[in-house]
Amino acid sequence: MSTAEFNTLTSLEGELMSQRETAEIEMAARDISVWFGKRKVLEGVNIDFPKRSVTALIGPSGCGKSTFIRTLNRLHELIPGAALAGQVLYEGSDIYSRDVDPVQIRLKVGMVFQKPNPFPSMTIRGNVLSGLKLSGMKRDNHDDIVEKTLRSAGLWNEVKDRLNAAAGDLSGGQQQRLVIARALAVQPHVLLMDEPCSALDPASTLKIEETIRELSKEMTIIIVTHNMQQAVRVSDSTAFFLAAENEPGHVVEQGATTEIFGNPQDQRTLDYVNGRFG
């Protein structure tokens, strides 16, 4: 074997190895602490998000779940007075390092918000394609993208005959599925969902949960939810956040969802998942 051949082989091997490593962990939070002004709201959060898994973040209101999820796609920094310590690793590299463009991160890490926020000035079709236009991404066959993403979001059958209607005419549940389709159109690898079903009726909630299960075959999903049953239904692993009064929030317990709900190690987790507080 010549030296050149050997070098090619080793580099190939290295590539394979690194691919296997990143295949396991897509995103990871390393010792994340967050401040608003001088007030520390989150302390020492360490969570790994395995590729193609659904992770649920649960915990009472005000414990920093939403704040945490916004650090994962660099929306956190838009709030005046926000500060952050620690690292967020995406495919092994820190998204907060100096040479990283937040726009590129947000293209890889999509987000669905608590309140449906379709763009009122655009049609249904325009909303689905808005991510492409806004990010300047060039992709062909827009019609295919519209159909595929709306199907993934479970909305296609309801809107296929009125793609040029105003997005604001849809019901709340439909709007939420529309913004999921919108987030999917830019083909993110990770999808953050901040209480996506809190404003929806049970039927729409069920549809979105089906969508989440379907999507998790292709991407990593991180979902904040106040609904315990929802966490059990959709997630593979769960992290339980808690904040004592006037103290920053932290992760009390994390692990496989079945463990957290079936056999929690911490008394507070047990109380919370059984609805005894929060």
Place this chain on the structure above:
Amino acid sequence: MSTVVFDSAALPELQQQKIQRPWRRKPAKLGWSIAIASIVPLVIVSAMFWSTNIPGAVLMTVVYLPLQLVASGVAAWATKGTRGILDSVIIVNAIGATLFAMMVLVSVLGSLFVRGWAALSAHFIYQNNVYISPSTPLDYGGIGHAILGTFLIVFIASLIAVPIGIATAIYITEVRGRAVPYVRFFVQAMSGVPSVVAGLFILTIVVATDAFSQSALAGGLAYAILMLPTVARTAEEVLKLVPEDLRTGALALGSTRSRTVLRVVIPAAKTGIVTAVILGIARVIGETAPLLLAAGNSDQTVLNPVGGPIAAIPTYIFNNVALPYPDAVARAWGSALVLIILVAVLFTLARIFGRGRIGK
């Protein structure tokens, strides 16, 4: 087994029920007391008006309003007791103030129509003032040159003030840079600039320095100074109304700041921005002083922005209304009517345009 038996006998009775609004039932005495409370003060004041020389306006304010207040108070006391008195005082005051504001408006519009109508005709709209002296009968001449002049000057002012005004609003609401408090302060201060000062400013820095003469461009610059703060402040208010969700939503999709503003925020506020532009135009369209200084006057139709002095409707009114010729005064009133109609048309168009919805 128990089933719910629907009592069919009750059905006709239900159907016979008439539509009622029990909360609207008035006490029996109310009708009479309102009638007396409205008629008595009117009769007294009318009697005073016909029998004395006191002017009507004085009678209305000094005699009628207090009398009406007392009468309503008594009527309320008769039907509802003492707690009704304050109610009636406030209601009478509110109705009185509304009627007063309406009367002023109707009076202004009414006098415009009455005095301006005589001058209106087709040629009044499209002819200009060349060969027309103040004593020429109304059969000849018109304000076509002044209408075009107003359009041209307002158009130039909009070209300057609208982009700068909207850019200022975007800086304040979207860029949110460090200078925001200062920018906002200056815009606020600018809205207090008297129009004659704007005219003087342009006169001294543009006309007096021979940069160019009195013209549509100079007039437009003076108008732009007055228009800018109105456009900027209104646009700022409407941009603030755009939900923050839309901005973060766009950014979360990998949008840059500029694309977020251009493709999401401004389209969402489109209606309001059109309103801002219309309010800016309405702010300046009747201003006379800046044009007297910066635009001058002309009897000819001038379409060149730098083609020397140009007429506009406000300056035309100013030049004609004080002349000792009835026809010139009639022309001034006619132009005032045309100006009001132009503004009304503009507002209506803006409403229709602003109502435009997306989708089919």
